[in-house]
């Protein structure tokens with residue numbers, strides 16, 4: 001049986017992010033996502049952590065090497081640090097693709113320059129490949145002829161993050177002993193264990 005009175009940690013995370021947004025927390029809409037690259041090296045980067053249909057999601061471009069890593073990994077590590085609350089979350093996640101129509105809908109809301117870059121990845125050079133110089137990049141970006149109105153390229157992509165485990169570390173305790181709780185998703189719900197901080 002799932003532990004009684006265990007709060008769903010996803011609701012806890014959503015509530016904490018909402019509180020952080022109210023405090024203008026610069027990290028409220030961000031996460032750090034770590035994956036393992038083709039050579040076996042850990043790679044971490046900042047991404048916008050989105051709420052899509054009440055699920056956590058990240059968006060990017062399939063030309064990026066990380067996209068393959070994310071799609072094929074057994075699990076990904078995601079960190080959310082909310083400095084205004086002094087709270088950290090660490091998530092172990094599997095992923096599922098966000099349906100393309102949903103990605104494309106959201107893509108339309110992007111600013112102009114990221115939209116052009118997404119087309120650049122598809123037409124000219126994949127994300128994270130080397131270019132001759134910043135000037136050469138800007139010139140090619142400027143020279144890209146795109147059909148108006150702009151629609152998402154086929155490489156625009158998103159994945160839902162589906163946490164199997166969530167650890168919440170709260171530094172803002174009155175007694176100075178940090179509160180660290182691990183939630184594990186099991187068939188009958190979330191189970192919790194307190195960890196030595």
Ligand SMILES: Cc1cc2nc3c(=O)[nH]c(=O)nc-3n(C[C@H](O)[C@H](O)[C@H](O)COP(=O)(O)O)c2cc1C
Pocket residue numbers: 030043044045046047048049058059060061064065066128
């Ligand atoms: C505040 C911030 C938000 C970012 N959001 C995204 C994002 O949502 N999607 C994305 O692909 N890259 C985003 N980036 C860029 C990534 O951190 C990274 O530089 C890029 O995706 C290339 O990473 P890679 O070489 O690991 O593939 C963001 C960077 C910062 C600083």
